Amino acid sequence: KAGVTQTPRYLIKTRGQQVTLSCSPISGHRSVSWYQQTPGQGLQFLFEYFSETQRNKGNFPGRFSGRQFSNSRSEMNVSTLELGDSALYLCASSLAPGGADTQYFGPGTRLTVL
């Protein structure tokens, strides 16, 4: 089976812009979670989607949003970018919803905000 894929792998944006990141889960996986990884804060949970519904949300401002399509592919959007949004954004897919199932991570999208 193909693994989790994310596009694009690298992005450079300027403050105030918005960005959309994409995640394609492993075939058959209906749960997609998103995480922000930074050196200082580690892996922070953003949100989880299962069967096109957001079932879980982390402590991030409303500028961070996401959605999931009927084929389980997911996108996350960050509007009005700030310097502090520079990070590696990882998505992970799993068969079952919630964190009690193995999470298969994608390679990440490295976002740099200038």
Next chain:
Amino acid sequence: GENVEQHPSTLSVQEGDSAVIKCTYSDSASNYFPWYKQELGKRPQLIIDIRSNVGEKKDQRIAVTLNKTAKHFSLHITETQPEDSAVYFCAVPRGRAQKLVFGQGTRLTINP
């Protein structure tokens, strides 16, 4: 973060020695405890996990022990090798929706 404390933050051991990383959590309802390994420039990958109906699980050189009463679980790596050098994260699903909360990570360095 969010009541998952991981220690130490960095660990350096001689090749062949053992390494132990500990995580403490606060939610007594948690019943699944995974460990992920992230090598430099790569994605995190599950290396071992344990459910609360057992106290210890072993897979070759790695093992995880769980103390539910004290609310902590530990990763044990024996006979360490250079390829064990990586950042290790513990995680705990929390709340009704089982949101996965990660520890802050431990950077393990194996010295030849």
